[in-house]
Amino acid sequence: MQYSDEDRIKAKKQLEQEKKEMEKKQEEERGSIYDEQIDILGEKCSFTRRRIGNLPCSIYMPTQFELLSEEAKEMAFIRTKSPQYAYAADDLPFSMAVNVAESPLKDEDIRKFLNVSGRLIETMVPKATMVRTYITGTENFHIGNAEFLSLGFDGMIYNLMLFASIKGKLTIIDMSTNNSMKKYILPILKEMAESLQLEETEDGEDNV
Secondary structure, eight states: OOOOHHHHHHHHHHHHHHHHHHHHHHHHHHOOTTSSOEEETTEEEOEEEEEOTTSSEEEEEETTOEEOOHHHHHHHTTTSOOOSEEEEOTTSSEEEEEEEEEEEOOGGGHHHHHHHHHHHHHHHSTTOEEEEEEEEEOSSSEEEEEEEEEEETTEEEEEEEEEEEETTEEEEEEEEEEGGGHHHHHHHHHHHHHTOEEOBOTTSOBOO
């Protein structure tokens, strides 16, 4: 039986529609980090706003996340310098690492820094390939977002790296998952990224 071009086009459109409906269903089943509890690949997980180390900022992260010890960080980041803070959980397929650079950076310069971040990432991160960059945050607190692929121990890693000015210094937050998990995990990482906010200092001033 021969199929006409029209039949092939209809079949292709039907497959695309079924794929979109399946992805939408998966997204609805996954839920949001702001829900009381969500299912992450069979694991029940709840999120809460937590301070990042002793930094004057907070972000929504899984309650299962533990702050890694120096020994655990050395094992996890054997190829690169250990971050100041690292969070992970044995039963979750993503993690978060945080560094504060010594170089000063103002909030209004985040966009300018993001424009050159791609070249820096591809130079410093093994086998890095940039996907896209964009700005989120608020009028007074800009967050640079860089999505890129990098080489991990067991394959390619998908990274969502954030750049923000906190206390006048560049703060870098790298959230990552295995590339095979990207479609499912990336929306969660993006919600986490959007939840990043400054906290007031003891004297009541914002940490800008």
